[in-house]
Amino acid sequence: MSAIQPNVHPGANGDPNRPALYSSANRDILRVMLKPTVLWAFAFSLALISMVIGGYCWYYQVIWGMGYAGITHPTFWGVYIVDFVFWVGIGHAGTLISAILYLVRSRWRTGVYRAAEAMTVFAVMTAGLFPVLHLGRCWQMYYFFPYPNQRQLWMNFKSPLMWDVFAISTYLTVSSVFFVIGLIPDIAIARDHATGLVKQVYGLLALGWRGTGRQWRHFAAAYGFFAAFAAPLVLSVHSVVSWDFATANTAGWHSTIFPPYFVAGAIYSGCGMVLTLLIPMTYLFKWHDYVNNWHFESLAKMCMLTSAILTYAYSVEYFIAWYSQNPYEQAIFYWRATGEYAWAFWLMVFCNCIAPLPFYFKKVRTSPVWLFAISILINIGMWMERFNIVVSSPAHDFDPATWGMYSPTWVEWGITLGSFGWFSFWFPLFCKTLPAIAITEIKEMIAPPMKGGGEKHA
Amino acid sequence: MSGAHAQSEGSHAGIRVKGVYAHLDEMLTGIDRLKKAGINGFDVVAPLPRHEIEEAVYEGQPSPVRWWTLIGAMTGITSGLLITSLTHMDWPMIMPGGKPVVSLPTFAIIMFECTILGGAMFTLLGMIIHAGLPSFGLDKAIQDPRFSDDKFGIVFTRASTKDADRIVDLLRGSGAIEVTTGDDTIYEVPNV
Incomplete structure (x- = not known):
């Protein structure tokens, strides 16, 4: 694979190489929809198989009990919570790109934001499974939600776990709405290019959108507000997730640096995942005019920063462990780097601190092969970071008599594989059924057709 | 300027007139000339939101969606405060460590999430109501697939018969590539 079209860097005034016409944006982006290829079918089947494996493992765990998961005294938060935090984190880059970069009018977001936003919704849908999956009695999951139940008892709103329920459900709701609202004008385009039953289905989904002045006026106002809400929300979500740990009086978790550290990690892993998904997609769909080195390089720079x-x-x-002179804090940090889980710690350090360093060379951050390879390492590294945090602290608590090792069982690995399958099930479906690049926003970047010499307008 | 409100359904008291533009500036000229001639009651249709169009048609009238947002966010923060404090006062257990029953720092997080949720949901509702979605009943003249592609349009769904000729002249004169009236405004192609 050679570098993607070297001539598509932003021009002198920051303009990327784009198609000159509105109509070519419609056709280029809709071209790939509803036409499954062999490669697509292969990826989709792989996702389905993984989902079936995960589903079977969950069934097994429900029927035979939590003993089949490796979580036991003293480590009751194992791979399920690692997966939960990992998937919530993956979602963050999508909202960063779609909302925060929208508010700061960053131009490179346009080509990639739809796919990143879809990734957010699917990743949060995946994360949302884990609080249920890690329950021994998953059918009692409704205990999470605030409702006046027959015992006249309400949940403890002072618990970070309740904060988490509110944060994650708000995040899923708001990011889904943001995603769907942005899709309406693009679905209307798909409707106008379709025939028969497909036209009717898209027509229904487009809610009769026609792009009238009235529709655009309220749409544009609402879109800005959604972005303004999503931006602080995304920063709050991973902060709240980090408080699941930081408010616990456990060595290695009880730290005020956790919220910014988790948010940075989330954006790092999310940008890595966006690269992992977009690089193959750009090649398969030949979308170089829309997603190219400009976007990949910008994502790589986000990875460098985070x-x-x-x-x-x-x-x-x-x-701080050294400076605090706290023996428990010192012990856990010493053990993380030298104990039984040292492999996870050093893998994390390699993938998160060292692997992205080559991005400092422009050649690396404009080469799709390097970008793709490093993005995989970023995904691995961030999973390892969560493993390192979640598992090591309870395994090596204050009292040596309670120490114990945790290792995931095949059921937990199966469910983890299933979660990747579930995520990968939605993404290819999305690519083939909805415009994976925001057509309308691409048009906003194209100079509007002007005859020139018209009357002056206020 | 009350231009783009004529979203007719079915019966026609007046005559349909549709102007299709290939260039944005020509459509803006058309809007300007119509306004100067004192002719209202048209819809503008565009493949993308352009601030020039909004300024020309809705000059100085920001979308009322912002009030929905404000009311939603205020409802959200109030509900967040009420649900947390009332339920805790209903079961006033003093937690170990002596935290107060109603502890604002811990409730602030729930209140924050409820603010976002309430604000976003009300914004959605406001947008749906003001934009008139779902809008399957829009006039057939507006339902032109070229307007989601690369053309702009000014559409009268019920122009008064006495104005119709003037409107046609104004639209043509401003550079419309196609001006049609009556049933000719309906553009029928299965696929563009």
């Missing part, structure tokens, strides 16, 4: 923040956070944790 990786630097992570490296700083890891170092500060060690510094």
Whole structure:
């Protein structure tokens, strides 16, 4: 694979190489829809098989009990919570790209934001499974939700776990609405290019959208507000997730650096996942006019920044452990790097602190092969970071008599595989049924057709 | 300027007139000339939101969706405060460590999430109501697939018969590539 079209860097005034016409944006992006290829069918089947394996493992765990998961005394938060935090984190880059970069009018977001936003919704849908999956009695999951139940008891709103329920459900709702609202004008385009039953289905989904002045006026106002809500929301969500740990009086978790450290990690892993998904997609769909080195390089730069923040956070944790003179804090940090889980720790350090360093060379961050390879390492590294945090602290608590090792069982690995399958099930479906690049916003970047010499307008 | 409100359904008291434009500036000229001639009651249709169009048609009238947003966010923060404090006062257990029953720092997080949720949901509702979605009943003249592609349009769904000729002239004069009236405004192609 050679570098993607070297001539598509932003021009002198920051303009990327784009099709000159509105109509070519419609056709280029809709071209790939509803035409499954062999490769697509292969990826989709792989996702389905993984989902079936995960589903079977969950069935097995429900029938035979939680003993088939490796979580036991003293580590009751195992791979399920690792997966939960991992998937919530993956979602963050999507909202960063779609909402925060929208508010700061960053131009490179346009080509990639739809796919990133879809990734957010699917990742949060995946994360939302884990609080249910890790329950021994999953059919009692409704205990999470605030309702006046027959015992006249309400949940404890002072518990970070309740904060988490509110944060994740709000995040899923708001990011889904943001995603769907942005899709309406594009679905209307798909309707106008379709025939027969497909036209009727898209027509229904487009809610009769026609692009009248009245529709655009309220749409544009609402879209800005959704972005303004999603931006602080995304920062709050991973902060709340980090408080699941940080408010616990457990060595290695009880730290005020957790919220910014988790948010940076989330954006790092999310940008990695966006690269992993978009690079093959761009090649398969031949979308170089829309997604190209400009976008990949920008994502790589986000990874460089967030990786630097992570490296700083890891170092500060060690510094504070030493500086606090707290023996428990020192012990856990010493053990993480030298104990039985040292492999996870060093894999994390390699993938999150060292692997993105080559991005400092422009050649690397504009080469799709390097970008793709490093993005995979980023995904692995961030999963390892959560494993390192979630598992090591309870395994090596204050009292040596309670120490114990945790290792995931085949049921837990199966469910983890299933979660990747579930995520990968939705993404290819999305690519083939909905415009995976925001056509209308691409048009906003194209110079509007002007005859020139018209009357002056206010 | 009350231009784009004529979303007719079915019966026609007046005559349909549709102008199709290939260029944005020509459509803006058309809007300007119509306004100067004192002719209202048209819809503008565009493949993308352009601030020039909004300024020309809705000059100085920001979308009322923002009020929905404000009311939603205020409802959200109030509900967040009420659900947490009332339920805790209903079971006033003093937690170990002596935290107060109603502890604002811990409830602030729930209140924050409820603010976002309430604000976003009300914004959605406001947008749906003001934009008139779902809008399957829009006039057939507006339902032109070229308007989601690369053309702009000014559509009268019920122009008064006495104005119709003037409107046609104004639209033609401003550079419309196609001006049609009556049933000719309905553009029928299965696929573009």
